[in-house]
Amino acid sequence: xxxxxxxxxxxxCKSGTSVKIECRSLDFQATTMFWYRQFPKQSLMxxxxxNEGSKATYEQxxxxxxxxxxxxxxxxxxxxxxxxxxxxSSFYICSAxxxxxxxxxxxxxxxxxx
Amino acid sequence: GESVGLHxxxxxxxxxxxxxxxCAYSNSASDYFIWYKQESGKGPQFIIDIxxxxxxxxxxxxTVLLNKTVKHLSLQIAATQPGDSAVxxxxxxxxxxxxxxxxxxxxxxxxxx
Numbered sequence: 001x002x003x004x005x006x007x008x009x010x011x012x013c014k015s016g017t018s019v020k021i022e023c024r025s026l027d028f029q030a031t032t033m034f035w036y037r038q039f040p041k042q043s044l045m046x047x048x049x050x051n052e053g054s055k056a057t058y059e060q061x062x063x064x065x066x067x068x069x070x071x072x073x074x075x076x077x078x079x080x081x082x083x084x085x086x087x088x089s090s091f092y093i094c095s096a097x098x099x100x101x102x103x104x105x106x107x108x109x110x111x112x113x114x
Numbered sequence: 115g116e117s118v119g120l121h122x123x124x125x126x127x128x129x130x131x132x133x134x135x136x137c138a139y140s141n142s143a144s145d146y147f148i149w150y151k152q153e154s155g156k157g158p159q160f161i162i163d164i165x166x167x168x169x170x171x172x173x174x175x176x177t178v179l180l181n182k183t184v185k186h187l188s189l190q191i192a193a194t195q196p197g198d199s200a201v202x203x204x205x206x207x208x209x210x211x212x213x214x215x216x217x218x219x220x221x222x223x224x225x226x227x
Contacts (some may be wrong), residue, residue, distance in 0.1 A: 004157075006157070010148075012210075016176050017135050017166065032212065032213055034215070041220075041222075042219070042220070043170045043203060043218060043220050044158070044203070044217045045217075046214065046215075046216075049212070049214060068149065090200075091155075093157050095157070095215075097213040102160075103158070103160075103213065103215060104160070105157035105158045107156055107157045108156060108157045109157065110168075
């Protein structure tokens with residue numbers, strides 16, 4: 001199946017710094033990618049929809065200035081957590097779709113803000 | 115708003131037994147459903163899917179059942195193995211959702227040797 005690569009898998013950063021997470025579709029072009037956040041023992045919560053060449057669509061309650069999304073090419077979307085704080089510590093997962101329904105997920109990024 | 119939810123947060127089964135994980139959804143417009151398996155620290159892995167024009171679909175050791183009347187989805191795992199231990203999520207989408215998935219709460223499956 002299609003492969004989505006997410007990097008880094010783990011990152012620890014100091015409070016107040018920014019962290020960039022990359023999501024790449026390795027063997028297909030994805031016009032749409034999705035970013036999710038997952039707290040321990042909870043389900044994935046959609047943060048935003050990333051569309052190539054246009055602004056991302058954020059879910060209600062997600063600060064777009066806090067979580068910057070860039071989808072500059074058909075194979076790469078990035079999520080930047082700006083001025084990170086401990087409450088931003090979480091597991092972030094991206095997904096990319098081949099078509100209407102099939103979604104492939106990255107391995108996830110464990111962000112710890114200290 | 116619309117949501118997808120699960121009845122049981124944790125399911126413990128004996129190795130070799132069959133497992134059944136349930137999911138209720140509320141969006142009657144949903145027409146495509148997927149089960150994902152998520153191991154600790156990893157992203158979700160696709161297990162099996164089903165479209166709303168079907169009520170049953172079988173894969174290797176897994177079967178998904180869809181009851182549109184009561185908006186219920188289940189995942190059956192035959193001869194459960196220790197490697198099946200994970201959290202299982204159902205997800206749904208609809209024709210006008212633009213590939214956007216809505217996830218259920220998740221069920222942790224624990225397989226006892």
